Amino acid sequence: MSNIVCANIDKSYGAINVINNFNLDVSDREFIVFLGPSGCGKSTLLRMIAGLEEISGGTVSIGGKEVNDLEPRDRGVAMVFQNYALYPHMTIYDNIAFGLKRMKVPKDQIDERIKAVSATLGLEPYLARKPAELSGGQQQRVAIARAMIKTPKVFLFDEPLSNLDAKLRHHMRVEIARLHQKLQTTTVYVTHDQLEAMTLADRIVLMRAGAIEQVGTPAEIYEKPRTLFVAGFIGTPNMNFLNVVIHQVEDGWLLVGDGINFRIEGHGFRLQHGQKATLGIRPADLLVSNGADVNVLSGTANLIEFHGNDALITFTHGDIEIGALVKASSRAKPGDQVSFSLLESRLHLFDAQSGVSLREDDAGGATQ
Structure with missing residues (x-):
């Protein structure tokens, strides 16, 4: 041994x-x-x-x-x-x-x-x-x-x-x-x-x-x-982080931030009304919106990085720069209007003060 x-x-x-x-x-x-x-x-x-x-x-x-x-x-x-x-x-x-x-x-x-x-x-x-x-x-x-x-x-x-x-x-x-x-x-x-x-x-x-x-x-x-x-150290391109406040509503929860009003069911998360949090979204988890999606981020593409099979689109949503990883064949051009949606199952939430994940199965925080 x-x-x-x-x-x-x-x-x-x-x-x-x-x-x-x-x-x-x-x-x-x-x-x-x-x-x-x-x-x-x-x-x-x-x-x-x-x-x-x-x-x-x-x-x-x-x-x-x-x-x-x-x-x-x-x-x-x-x-x-x-x-x-x-x-x-x-x-x-x-x-x-x-x-x-x-x-x-x-x-x-x-x-x-x-x-x-x-x-x-x-x-x-x-x-x-x-x-x-x-x-x-x-x-x-x-x-x-x-x-x-x-x-x-x-x-x-x-x-x-x-x-x-x-x-x-x-x-x-x-x-x-x-x-x-x-x-x-x-x-x-x-x-x-x-x-x-x-x-x-x-x-x-x-x-x-x-x-x-x-x-x-x-x-x-x-x-x-x-x-x-x-979350910030692992993953290339880097995860997007957005500051939000969590609000409880009748049929779930709202994540409210700068130009953000996401509605989620909240299953699998430990959430509190009025809690300040950081919403994490990996660029590869942003999906090109079909126009009928909920939880959409839209803005103007200002930088396109060609990676071969993929392309990283950096766009401005309000005052926030966000990266989305898409197939190179469907990449936008600088100046184009782009819209992306996010599935609840792929989002990450962290307590704004402690930085600890709000997932229920991550309640222990860092582990040794």
Whole structure:
């Protein structure tokens, strides 16, 4: 078993507390992604799991064994960093073999293990080359091979694709996903890129200011954000937010705001008369209106962003700019009048003061 348990983890630098009472259970063979903005503490947490940062409070356990006082080499983990950290004067073979040679593993075993890991990552043609002769993606594969060859209990990735261009990032993202499917090693992966998180993770741990904002599968995080922060951080293009006041009427509820007068039944929400809220609408959930729809947003298109199959229309509704994602073939032109409707089942409501979702099944707010 290679599960990871973080219990009541704290991290302080002098009087500054950067991680506060962090609790998380990572299951054996699970792929967990720490996601969040810069400075939220995700890399610090990873380094504490690895043993590269001292833990100020709480415990980290790997495979049922507390590792707080163990050296990194004794924790059964292997880490891949943003910078490849390859030895430029060594061949790729020697870079991969370096750790095993220090452990005095017999040469025939080193050869056998390098052959296996090179085949897995497609590095056989490059073993005699130096790092400078490889592309960025190939160098990152060497760094992964160097971690793999130790047969660790846990893989730790700290923003490993940040230095690659968009095409290489996509390629390496696919390779890492396939590698996890093949090896089934418990993996913790740090990134600020939501696309990496959404495509790689079994579960996402979305962090903010040293604490967990929400934990869930990519679908749960996207479809049922538990706070306004989560809703704004996840999703491209960004969710639209509109300030409204909630009014109870005979047959349901009204959401009243600047040029907004939406009528909803309110099933599945915890609503109060007179409550101030933030209405969230994903651009992809706005539907071109047929003229007979209720809950319509209309305005003048002022910006059209062509995305290939889709187009993002930015239009002005009153004093508010709203984005709607449509099929490129049905996109408007700047200056056109556009109208979009919204289904109640696709809207999001958040308390204006706390930022917590008003969905009944999200009553617990952020979860750990």
